[in-house]
Each structure stands twice: as structure tokens, then as C-alpha cells.
Amino acid sequence: MIVSHRHRFIFVTTRKTAGTAIETELARICTAADIVTGAANGAAQPGRNDAVTMARYRPLDWLRLMTLGKRARLDKHMPAAAIRDLVGADVWNGYFKFCVERDPWDKAVALYRARTKRGAAPPIAQYLRDAKPATLSNFDLYTIDGALAVDRVVRYEHLDAELDAIGHLLDLPIELRLPPDAARAPIVRYAHILGADGRAVVDAVCRREIEMFGYAFRETERDDR
Numbered sequence: 001m002i003v004s005h006r007h008r009f010i011f012v013t014t015r016k017t018a019g020t021a022i023e024t025e026l027a028r029i030c031t032a033a034d035i036v037t038g039a040a041n042g043a044a045q046p047g048r049n050d051a052v053t054m055a056r057y058r059p060l061d062w063l064r065l066m067t068l069g070k071r072a073r074l075d076k077h078m079p080a081a082a083i084r085d086l087v088g089a090d091v092w093n094g095y096f097k098f099c100v101e102r103d104p105w106d107k108a109v110a111l112y113r114a115r116t117k118r119g120a121a122p123p124i125a126q127y128l129r130d131a132k133p134a135t136l137s138n139f140d141l142y143t144i145d146g147a148l149a150v151d152r153v154v155r156y157e158h159l160d161a162e163l164d165a166i167g168h169l170l171d172l173p174i175e176l177r178l179p180p181d182a183a184r185a186p187i188v189r190y191a192h193i194l195g196a197d198g199r200a201v202v203d204a205v206c207r208r209e210i211e212m213f214g215y216a217f218r219e220t221e222r223d224d225r
Helices: 019-027 059-068 080-087 089-094 104-115 124-130 156-169 191-205 207-213
Strands: 002-004 009-011 096-101 152-155
Touching: 002 019, 009 019, 080 089, 096 156, 104 124, 104 191, 124 191, 152 156, 191 207
Parallel strands: 009 096, 096 152
Antiparallel strands: 002 009
């Protein structure tokens, strides 16, 4: 998650959508006053102004502070409602807010592959059934009470072009395109990977974004025909 006061935008970081790579690019134009959450995997950019105020501490946060001496940090995947509460209504309503969404079946396969790189992997349908819904669906990150809460949802399938358009819209001082080696998973031919059972899980968990954005399951790819 990034809040840029100089450029008046809020980036809501979603899962498996090149979010860390985008954050890294956006962090280049952030000032000392801006909020930049640290990468979840400990790599890429460090956090900035992402310490949770003690007034917001939960019991687990206090326990971690007292036993490990570690301050609580803002979650990089903060949902829109929490960001609005953090920055206040004036900033939330006055800044341009955007995020990235991705074909949910493609995203599910990418998640499975990323989480099962090492060791024995369960069948994908079993993995998806056991996964928390919030892991598979980004819908609750960019909506509030079921309604879209951001000004623009960038489609992962057209990432470079749409990020470029946002860069021009916000008049950013950098070209907002990810470098070729950025951490972005390729779009896969997912029909035969998911199978009927895996597809059924994604259909159920991600039904809201499928309906909102008109995603359609691709039985075959153009190259397969």
C-alpha cells in the first residue's frame, strides 16, 4: 500500500498482481512524508511511515513488542476501508485511488505455483479448497460494503498500458512501466491445470469480481485452437 501526498494518489496493493514490483516503482517518487508499506517477503523496498500507532495496537501487537521488541507495521495488503480510516475521509476522497485485478483462474494457478515451489505439493483442487478465501480473492481489498471503492482497477492482462495511462493522468515524473525483469507471473493456460474441481472453487470464491468485471473462463487459448 502506498499513500503519496505529493502526487495525491493511493495504491491499494492486491495479491498476485505484480503489487510488490509496482510498489517498488512508485516508492521512487515518494517523499519522507508518504506511506510506503514494506514488502511482505522482506525484499524490495523497506517500509516508510508504516509503523502502526500504539493506539491501534491489538493484544498480539503488544505481545510482539514486549517479547521481540518489534513494532507493528501496516499490512501491505490493507483493505480500502482500513486505509480510509487511517488517512481520513478528506485524503481518501480527494486522492486518486487505484489497484490491479487479475483473471481469477489465472491468479489461482499463479498462487498455487508460488506457494508450492518447494516440497511435495497437494493437488491444486485440494490446495484451493484449503486456502483462505481472502488469499484467492482480492475483492474485499478494493471494495467497501461490496461497492467499488477505488477510482480505477487496472487489469493485469494490460498492465503496462494501463499503468502508463495512470502515470500520464497523475502527471508522474517517471514512466510508470515495470522493467522486463519485474516480478510478474506470465498468464497461463489454466483450463487443463485447474480441472473441473479447481475451477469450481475459484468460481465460488471469486464470483463477485467475475460478475463485476465480466471475467470469462477460457477453456482453450488462441494458440491451442
